[in-house]
Amino acid sequence: MLKLEDEVSILHKIAKEKKKDLAKMDIKTIGDLLWHFPFRYDDLSEVKKISELEAGVLATVKVTVTKIRVLRSWKKKMMITEINATDNEGELQAIWFRQKYVSQILKVGDQIYLNGKPEIKNNTWLFSSPNYEKVKAVNIHSARLVPIYHTSGKLSQKQLRFLINLALKQTGEIDDPLPVDLLNKEDYPWLYQALQSIHFPEDQNDFAIATQRLKFQELFYLQCKYQLAKKSYVQYDTWPMNIQEKTLQQIMKSLPFKLSNDQIKVLKEILLDLEREQPMNRLVEGDVGSGKTIVAILAALNTISQKEKLQVAFMAPTEILAWQHFENIKKLLPEKYLEKIAFLSKDRQYFGHDLITKQEALANIKSAKAQIVIGTHSLIQEKINFKKLALVIIDEQHRFGVKQRQALKQSSTGRSASGGKNTSRVPHLLSLTATPIPRTLALTLYGDLDISLIQEKPQGRKDVKTLLVPERKRLAAYKFIQEKIDQKQQVFIICPLIDESDKLGYKSVQAEHKKLNEKIFPDLEIGLLHGKLKSAEKEDLMKRFKNNQFPILVATSVIEVGVDIPNATIMMIESAERFGLSQLHQFRGRVGRNSLASWCLLFTTDDSHLNKERLKALEKTNNGFELAELDLQLRGSGEIFGTKQTGLLKLKIANLHDTKLIKKAQDWAKKIVYQEKYLSNHQLQKLLLDLKTEMHLE
Numbered sequence: 001m002l003k004l005e006d007e008v009s010i011l012h013k014i015a016k017e018k019k020k021d022l023a024k025m026d027i028k029t030i031g032d033l034l035w036h037f038p039f040r041y042d043d044l045s046e047v048k049k050i051s052e053l054e055a056g057v058l059a060t061v062k063v064t065v066t067k068i069r070v071l072r073s074w075k076k077k078m079m080i081t082e083i084n085a086t087d088n089e090g091e092l093q094a095i096w097f098r099q100k101y102v103s104q105i106l107k108v109g110d111q112i113y114l115n116g117k118p119e120i121k122n123n124t125w126l127f128s129s130p131n132y133e134k135v136k137a138v139n140i141h142s143a144r145l146v147p148i149y150h151t152s153g154k155l156s157q158k159q160l161r162f163l164i165n166l167a168l169k170q171t172g173e174i175d176d177p178l179p180v181d182l183l184n185k186e187d188y189p190w191l192y193q194a195l196q197s198i199h200f201p202e203d204q205n206d207f208a209i210a211t212q213r214l215k216f217q218e219l220f221y222l223q224c225k226y227q228l229a230k231k232s233y234v235q236y237d238t239w240p241m242n243i244q245e246k247t248l249q250q251i252m253k254s255l256p257f258k259l260s261n262d263q264i265k266v267l268k269e270i271l272l273d274l275e276r277e278q279p280m281n282r283l284v285e286g287d288v289g290s291g292k293t294i295v296a297i298l299a300a301l302n303t304i305s306q307k308e309k310l311q312v313a314f315m316a317p318t319e320i321l322a323w324q325h326f327e328n329i330k331k332l333l334p335e336k337y338l339e340k341i342a343f344l345s346k347d348r349q350y351f352g353h354d355l356i357t358k359q360e361a362l363a364n365i366k367s368a369k370a371q372i373v374i375g376t377h378s379l380i381q382e383k384i385n386f387k388k389l390a391l392v393i394i395d396e397q398h399r400f401g402v403k404q405r406q407a408l409k410q411s412s413t414g415r416s417a418s419g420g421k422n423t424s425r426v427p428h429l430l431s432l433t434a435t436p437i438p439r440t441l442a443l444t445l446y447g448d449l450d451i452s453l454i455q456e457k458p459q460g461r462k463d464v465k466t467l468l469v470p471e472r473k474r475l476a477a478y479k480f481i482q483e484k485i486d487q488k489q490q491v492f493i494i495c496p497l498i499d500e501s502d503k504l505g506y507k508s509v510q511a512e513h514k515k516l517n518e519k520i521f522p523d524l525e526i527g528l529l530h531g532k533l534k535s536a537e538k539e540d541l542m543k544r545f546k547n548n549q550f551p552i553l554v555a556t557s558v559i560e561v562g563v564d565i566p567n568a569t570i571m572m573i574e575s576a577e578r579f580g581l582s583q584l585h586q587f588r589g590r591v592g593r594n595s596l597a598s599w600c601l602l603f604t605t606d607d608s609h610l611n612k613e614r615l616k617a618l619e620k621t622n623n624g625f626e627l628a629e630l631d632l633q634l635r636g637s638g639e640i641f642g643t644k645q646t647g648l649l650k651l652k653i654a655n656l657h658d659t660k661l662i663k664k665a666q667d668w669a670k671k672i673v674y675q676e677k678y679l680s681n682h683q684l685q686k687l688l689l690d691l692k693t694e695m696h697l698e
């Protein structure tokens, strides 16, 4: 008997020979092979009589071979195998070109299934290169729902099907990882049965039952991981805080705007979490421009206003953004807080207004002189010693996975060497995301987080008018841009690429910048921003753009998250079809941040009907959640995040909008991770341990 962990190559010589092709599809073990599910099934279950055949219509017949000949076609010098066969009532012929082995496999007297589109030639039925399979007790290639797989290289459908069938036979009854209790209550088949049925279903119903169970299992594992992560995080002590109402009120009064109701609601939720003994793990979701930052700043303020000198790490995905947060905080908080705030990046460090050395910065953090430390995610990845890190704020949470959270925990607990009795405490976590994740997806992705929503926009915001512009109106668009620039407004132009290296003809910032500079706006200064610039250069550029020192910024998607340029009113996007709808919505959110009317102009490189239809959704709605749902339906979950980086989304069979099943999986995961009755079960213990290990490896 084979085990799921066994290498696939020991299965059969075909698996050994095609090891590389299998590996390309991530099939390395027997288990991987069995979890390589068909993407569709051909229904060949109906077997016809020869007398029922119709010309050109796909059909399967069951016949006996009466004659086999191997011929050579004299014109093309090609080998032809020709057979005659009968079903006792009618006769037919079948031929295969260049497939000599057919004549070695089939013998006169064999019963076979033939599947193909027959034609009438010389008064008899002729199948050209049909699929064939000898009739057995159980057939896998014909006379059934035949599974069709994604395959790679020289590995054929038939070979893959053969290997999977063999693997099913040789693994025998696989131990079922799910508790019997669960299987009974949900009426799910055993795992072995489900795998058998997903590959070689008896009928539609059999297939449906197997699918349901396998989908459940996948979501259940995911949810178990989240529950485990949550459980292990929550078991640590944290820094419970008092709510500093007076201080907060004061600051709120001094702000240039009044907080929206949603902002206040979310702030309250956060403060209640901060009061508790268990660490907070909360995600604030709000559309671009909904004003998440100020809420986070107020939470930070509450943290540093405690009697103890507690600290806050405020992390952003890019340095541009971290710098912007630093400047904002300096602006919003009164002067006396300045001497508590540090900015830390690879090549520069600030403390309040002062440029300091990295060493000084690290010393300030270690002594808790710096109470709010702003930087990129490297703040937790590098070994930076905080004295009393009580709150971690993570802007754009979807870039921040379980692994980093794990690192955070480890670096917090590993700090015991620095002494003191509070060393095993972990900080509260507050994540912010402008990616409006549909609720179901949030549940799946962030099953271990509490979620707060900011749905209303700050008052006075106008919707950004969005237009899909045909190429012939390009010059008119440039003229429009010129008019706005004459009124001292600013423009973003986004391209998907840095250099013109792409074969598909998508626009690059280098080429567009050159063209605009030389031909379209020769009198204007045009900035160029992309990921290859040094961080100091990027910041300088953004600073000058923010101060309206030049009118046009050509940029790649580095600009995507959070950059705030109040004076910008036009967002022009080239090769827009290259981006997901949510990502485009993010770009669009860069404008419309003041009371002026704003525009988002979309241009396409490939203006196929499908692309246009998809992009039209942006014209119709300004609601980020709707767009995210659409992305999810049209292009799968990876697209919501712009890239497909998140390993958590590699679902094989389940999908992320199956709310009911996700909920069911979550309920079961909670029971199994927390209830004594299940925890004492050896098999489940092993499963949870495996999932934990997997989580650390992700």
Ligand code: ADP
Pocket: 257, 258, 259, 260, 263, 286, 287, 288, 289, 290, 291, 292, 293, 294, 434, 458, 459, 562, 564, 593
């Ligand atoms: P996001 O949620 O996308 O991170 P920000 O926090 O950057 O949005 O806020 C966008 C802009 O709106 C900022 O300039 C911020 O100062 C401003 N802002 C935040 N809250 C309000 C409010 N209640 N009323 C008016 N403007 C606000």
Ligand code: MG
Pocket: 292, 293, 395, 434, 562
């Ligand atoms: Mg933001």
